[in-house]
Amino acid sequence: MDTSSEPVTGTGHTSKPTLLIVDDEEGPRQSLRIVFKNEYNVLVASDGLEAIMLARSNPICVVVCDIMMLGMSGVEVLKELKQIDPLVEVIMLTAFETIETARQALRHGASDYLNKPFDIPTMRAAVAHAAQKHKTAVEFRQGNQQLQELQRVIQEQRMREEMARTQGEIYASVLHDINSPLTVISGFVDLINRSMQNTARVEGQQLESLRDDLNKLNGQVGRCFEISRRYLSFLHSQTVEKSQVGVNQIMSDLKELLLRHPTSKGHQLTVNGLDRDVIAEINGTDFLQVLLNLTINALQSTSHPHRVTVSCQLHPSPIDVRKFSDSPTQRMVNREGFANRTPILTVIIEDDGPGIPGDVLARMFEQRFTTKPPEHGTGLGLSIVKRLVREARGAILIQSAPGAGAKFTVCLQTLT
Template identity: 45%
Template sequence: MNTEPVESVSTLPPETEPRKFTLLVVDDEEGPRQSLRMVFRNDFNVHTVDSGEKALAYARDNVVHIAILDIRMSGSTGIEVLESLKAIDRRIEVIMLTAYETLETARQALRLGACDYLSKPFDLSTVRNTAARALHLRKISDTVSSTAERLSELNHRLSDIALREEMARTTNEIYAGVIHDINNPLTVISGYVQLLEERLKNVAFIHGDDLEKIRSTIDYIGKQVGTCTAIASRYLRFVTKNEAPGRHLAINQIIADLQALLNAHPEVRFNRLCVKPLDIDATPQIDATDLIQILLNLTINAFQSTDRKQTVWVVADTLDRAPDFPHPLDTKTEFLLGRETFKHQGPVISLSVLDQGAGISPETLPQIFDAYFTTKSHQGTGLGLAIVARLVQTHGALLHLKTRPKEGTTVTLYLPRQG
């Protein structure tokens, strides 16, 4: 196919180049093998074999940059070896060599990824120029691959930075905003309750049971206001003062706080939130603010799973140890996060969020914890569940998702139990 030297690539890299590339010569004839070894011994690490099977075995265990294949060999043909080499490493630049050149064979070899085609007998200048072109292509391929890897790493780092920034934003804006929105009206309500109580002290015409009922109601309202204000103050303090992580709260307190926070959320307004706390309270080994963040994201996501009115449950339980999930899972209906990082073998607390939505499709399921992935075109940033994934992995927790088409989804978080 190539009979004239190409001036622009007429020389191989100098011997002083620090790295030698590997040339694999595959020919069942001793003469061509040894000739090619002698030609390239100073330019490449030359490895010769007399069969396709040996060539593939070598390529599986070693990096091969260029291969020269005889098309007609006993056993596997050069075309078959070419196809298998490309399957092992698509970057291997392959030069086909034969004494029986046909146009169709050349086309077939090029279709399968060969970079060039030589006829026997070959002259020294032609074969050296052909190898030089192949090496040039391989260097370009390696550069492209290296650049692609660097770009992938850069994209990963940028995504990681964006996710960290979003986590900081949600910590400082979403929590501070939600809690601030709750705290302000509750402060006003508390003031009105105190004012009303003062006025009632001077009202003489309300007597007996009516007065006691009013005072009882005011007392109840005052206690609830105080409770909600304490919730707001506690989490606002965690967020804004940048205190060290590790503030743990009992699960039933977390659930009560979650319920109070969600009662003011627009997603819950026309739906129903039910909670089942622990019969005997326990404390998980996780920062309370992070756990609230996980539960808020999971619960709000559950409420957004359908446009219909629904009931979302948050259920707490204690187990002697986390379940042993099968490996592999049914990837059409299940997702497990943290299998590699969850090392706890002792008692755990489980927190399940159950919705009555449409479920998650098998096509969508593998992507739901990816940053910026969302099925909600008009709401959300696609980072809520990505933040959940980050926090689960950060705290060495385990998260299992089970979805049922047209029935709903259950997400269960497993946390090591203190004590």
């Protein structure tokens, strides 16, 4: 094995680019080594196997390879070299040129194709051109790798920022959603305290009423834990099982909670369930949160006494979403993600309040958007509603106009 070359540094790199000469004839090998020894670190191989071994252990820039050799042909060597390093440039030599051999060499990525005997200026030009191509390709690959690394770093930074933002939103959402059951809990505690203060003994009907209030109080505490668990699962990207809760049970819980909620005072609230109970395809706690947020918003639409109605319907046919194009008086949330699979449950929250202006209707489900003063609104309620309904593959239709009240229709699939 003749591998005359410049010394190789300890890092695996040489001070000059490496040129590999592959030829089974001694004369061409040595003449090319002498021609290029001052410009390149020259390695020589007498057959294809030796050339492949050298290419695997050295960073080759350019290869000058004879096509007609004993053992492996030059085209076979070319294919192997390109597998080892796709950027290596290979110049093919032949004393018996045919169109087919030239075509094969070029098809497999040869940089150039020269005839024997070759003249020195032509060979120098071919090697210089190949070396420049290799240098450019390596620089491009390095630049591309640096770009990809930069993109990876930027993406990781964006993910960290998004996670921090999401965590902040989740914590704020937890506080917002727990506020409703905490308000009811506060009301129950106040009632119990007053009952206990006004009597020396609690017995009979008063005891039963107190027990009932305590059971409801315990239910609200459980709801707080369930809301917290749901948000923590969302924060850690865990799947939470869907609870099997009937629609009428949710409507009954909604009515009970709202009758104890301070926002319902002075207003006329009606909550109606279904004649035939069904189960909606949404987590029970999420379902109740959606209806609570929408109904409390309806109750808070004006301080003047007004009517709020919550009612349910079952639809045996898909909803024609084409009828509900977005406009200043109506909007459909999660139109594209709506499964629209029958039978479809619709829960309608309707009020005869002042209505919603067109510019507000267009933005009301945006994160942090609110028309309330800072001390009374966070802008989280409706964005939470949007996320929960979207996760359930449902939709929300809003219809309103100034002076004409507002109507929110929540569309959900049911379990069949």
